[in-house]
Amino acid sequence: MPRGRRVNSSGEKSKKLLLDIATELFSKYGYHKTKISDIVKAANLTQPTFYLYFENKESLYRDLILQFKNSFLENLDRLKEEAKGGNLIDLLHRHLTVLFQYFASNPYLTKIGFYQAEESEELKAKFSKVLEELLAERIEFSEHDPRIFAHSLVGAIERVTLMLLFTKEKEPEQLASEIINVYFPKTAVCKS
């Protein structure tokens, strides 16, 4: 059997390939059920090659989480900055749209960072906090806890992303609009 460098092979290409496959497998099957052997098999490479590009299994996973986390927090920071003035609903709408766009473009990473990772709780908590502050300033939550509202919104985003965005049943922009509609009904026409 021939060994060594393959014709037409390139380090960067292999690394990218491994990274993409790892992301997909981790997102689909979780950290523990995804074996290095699975990853390299899917990439048509071998196990030592994996260690050529990544320190080890865990650090790769952590990197993926971190990557999501950074994007997410960056987004959140932007939201906070923009928060000063302007219309709340417009603001939220813009933010959700961007968020859903990112989620839709990076479903695997999102699955890992927003659903699987232990840190995902932290992210969601932060998100809630920001929303809470945002809302507290503007809306009169006459008799109810603003935290409920904030957590609910985050939960809705979480669930809707999974059920309607990842399944491609809804587009990011539309989803943002509809979520907004639910939480800020224009005219709540509710007959029993």
Place this chain on the structure above:
Amino acid sequence: MPRGRRVNSSGEKSKKLLLDIATELFSKYGYHKTKISDIVKAANLTQPTFYLYFENKESLYRDLILQFKNSFLENLDRLKEEAKGGNLIDLLHRHLTVLFQYFASNPYLTKIGFYQAEESEELKAKFSKVLEELLAERIEFSEHDPRIFAHSLVGAIERVTLMLLFTKEKEPEQLASEIINVYFPKTAVCKS
């Protein structure tokens, strides 16, 4: 440690102990990070004892999931039955209260069955479906998808349970009320 029966030992006690510890550890650390050795160590027993009372690690975990699933689906069935007549908001309020009460009484089991288990997705999807039908009958969602509303509600429940119920910041009844308030704002003229 000497072999054989311990002084003052009782099978039922040991089994219960192991079950409780296993439930707690699984819920805290997940299936893979929880070793049988951890479970028995915490129970001050040895590994073979585990197999005296449980078939194996996986089947114990599955049993826990099943236990949650049964309770949850039973609850859901009750909701469906009661759905025929009556005021929607009252109905939901009662159901959520019961649900939150169950969650609060069984936090570890809930963590496993509603958050960790692969089947949890299925449960939530079913929950959404039921809610969707319930709502569709009564409310006029003028221009928006009732699924959004249903998924959002489920997501809210999920998140709020984790952040406010499990942390004991809210009581089940109150949480139910507040969630209802968010989704059916009084000033939103939604009387039945």
Place this chain on the structure above:
Amino acid sequence: MPRGRRVNSSGEKSKKLLLDIATELFSKYGYHKTKISDIVKAANLTQPTFYLYFENKESLYRDLILQFKNSFLENLDRLKEEAKGGNLIDLLHRHLTVLFQYFASNPYLTKIGFYQAEESEELKAKFSKVLEELLAERIEFSEHDPRIFAHSLVGAIERVTLMLLFTKEKEPEQLASEIINVYFPKTAVCKS
């Protein structure tokens, strides 16, 4: 659960029961595939009871082997003693009859001692030796090795016991006759 001595129970009866079941299971499934738990389960007793009557698994098995061995060697000794005078064929016929009778009466023990046990090789070798000497004295094995004849006879006995005696297709006496007929054809109509 009640513990302690059962009504109507008797130590000797339990011991005999365990012994019989153990013999059957060992003979059917072999030493390794037969578990103490299987034995006591079949006897409707519990594991500690086993140790009340037997030192341990191996020693019980060894006892069974020894029991067979003793009977077998005793038989062999009788054959050697009777060997001095008399008609060879009659002698063999009588011996085989007795042997087959013992085998037929103790199929489980025979299975263990003559087929499974490592010592069975030793027994068969001894058997061969005795036959060889017996034959050597009387028959003129013009040009062939008497060992072949002796080993063949033992092999025939071994196989025929399994296939025709244990299956109850043949009675001990008849089997003895027929074997003799094969090895000492009266009218050796042996055309090529």
Place this chain on the structure above:
Amino acid sequence: MPRGRRVNSSGEKSKKLLLDIATELFSKYGYHKTKISDIVKAANLTQPTFYLYFENKESLYRDLILQFKNSFLENLDRLKEEAKGGNLIDLLHRHLTVLFQYFASNPYLTKIGFYQAEESEELKAKFSKVLEELLAERIEFSEHDPRIFAHSLVGAIERVTLMLLFTKEKEPEQLASEIINVYFPKTAVCKS
């Protein structure tokens, strides 16, 4: 021992080594008393290496049995085909010679497949059947059951292989001749 590839190591060599050692140990000590740790220790390798080349302990054992079984049955088929015409004794002589040659060349495999394996009973029964048919066509078994003859022959082969072939006291060809002589005596000098 350091991890990773050894100097001068080769997969095929290791696999063959393990296979050979396993065959020997299984044949000598049986399935249960042969531990994987014994096999790899004898090969100066470690346990995971075993799993690099074999599915697991049982499947390796089954493979060995199958290997023997295939050779044996192939042989038997040839015997059946050649059975149509020709001299019976010559036929048998040729067959036994080939059989003994195979046994002598593969003593470990034969020990496993013809003596230890549960399937060995099936093989011997088939062998008997074939012999029985072969004999029934040609010889006049005036008053005796041909099965006796067939089973005896198989038993003789079994025993003689163990006692004279494996010990290298006899060559395959000679053993075949002598067995034939016993069962088809030229001049049956059978005085009592």
Place this chain on the structure above:
DNA sequence: AATGAATGAGACTTCATTCAT
């Protein structure tokens, strides 16, 4: 740049055996 070959560490599980009642 990549692979073939191997291992350390550890998890799960089984089974004979033993105490305490």
Place this chain on the structure above:
DNA sequence: GATGAATGAAGTCTCATTCAT
């Protein structure tokens, strides 16, 4: 005489990781 409850010891197998080429 018998059992309920437990364990020591060991075996099989898996997986991430590493050396030598």
